[in-house]
Amino acid sequence: MGYYHDSKDGQLPYNPNDVDIRQQSFAVHHIVEMIKEEDIYLQPEKRRRRSEEWNKEQKSRLIESLIMRIPLPIFYLDGSRTPWRVIDGTQRLKALYEYIEEQEFGLVGLEYLKNFERAFFSDLPFNYQRAIQTAIIEAYIINPGTPERIKQDIFLRINPDVDKLSVWKRRRFYYRGAPMQFIDKLARDTHFLDATGQIALRARNRDEDREYVLRFVAFFCFLSSYRPPYNDFLEYTLDRLYDFTDNELKHIYSSFKKAMDAYRDFWSDLSFLSDAEFSDFKKLRSIDLFEIWSVHFGLRSGDELEILMNRREYAIRHFMALLKEGELQEALQSTSFNAIEFRFRAIHDLINNVIYRYAY
Incomplete structure (x- = not known):
């Protein structure tokens, strides 16, 4: 972490009281609407390696989890500016948006709901569509006024592999x-x-x-x-x-x-x-x-x-x-x-x- 914020031994690089984060619940359809209205920035990174992109099976398993009411891991969003930036959860949000709003793929590689292989969102029964749209996801939101150095430290701690990258690769991840x-x-x-x-x-x-x-x-x-x-x-x-x-x-x-x-x-x-x-x-x-x-x-x-x-x-x-x-x-x-x-x-x-x- 030293690249961003050097600090003296035994001292934090910033005042912990400056950390201003809230936890908030969202229905999936609300998140999808925010992405559609560009209130959440989710433009794909042209330089992202293919190995880092989720494949259709990974996306399908995420959708299956929502139908089965299995909670998703918590998301981290930077709500200190508009549009919000995604600190952690980009691939999950992309999967939701691509399946529900853009209908870019049909489900593949499902573990339980095998009758719905190759089903697009519009092909699902209404009760399954409803289960996906009303599923609740939890997110930590960084509030306005939080110092930039704190937001970067949060980003690096949540994405430890990014801290191993070169200076410009780190910047590219963070300043999307x-x-x-x-x-x-x-x-x-x-x-x-x-x-x-x-x-x-x-x-x-x-x-x-x-x-x-x-x-x-x-x-x-x-x-x-x-x-x-x-x-x-x-x-x-x-x-x-x-x-x-x-x-x-x-x-x-x-x-x-x-x-x-x-x-x-x-x-x-x-x-x-x-x-x-x-x-x-x-x-x-x-x-x-x-x-x-x-x-x-x-x-x-x-x-x-x-x-x-x-x-x-x-x-x-x-x-x-x-x-x-x-x-x-x-x-x-x-x-x-x-x-x-x-x-x-x-x-x-x-x-x-x-x-x-x-x-x-």
């Missing part, structure tokens, strides 16, 4: 839907691929691409809100993306494309530290260079970027001078509040001096 779809969209954009051409020359790492993109979105949107730990800040960004309107996402996307074009034109072959000029800065990473410059490019107007491009060599020389002074280079190797603030302010001041003062 809009956040990951948006990050994926930006990571596939040709403007980004062109700007990061040196990555493309390597075996392209999609998770690495997403890390670049997420850093841009995080600091472009929430720079003034930054607080360490760094990974918590990135995941704060993913969580906030659920609340963004279509127009806000379009603005970020437009600014991102503008920033990528500027990044490509400004840095050219220097963009991924391939030039000998950077040989003195062994600890400087391409992703940190990308982070500070791409965000500033995204925040600048087209006219400002045009002036900056015309004075590109001048700006790069002064950036190199800043690195040699040492303080910026040290700030690029830290994720403390002061370091993040310093490195973004340094590039902001450098760009302003290049555009508006002509001299440093």
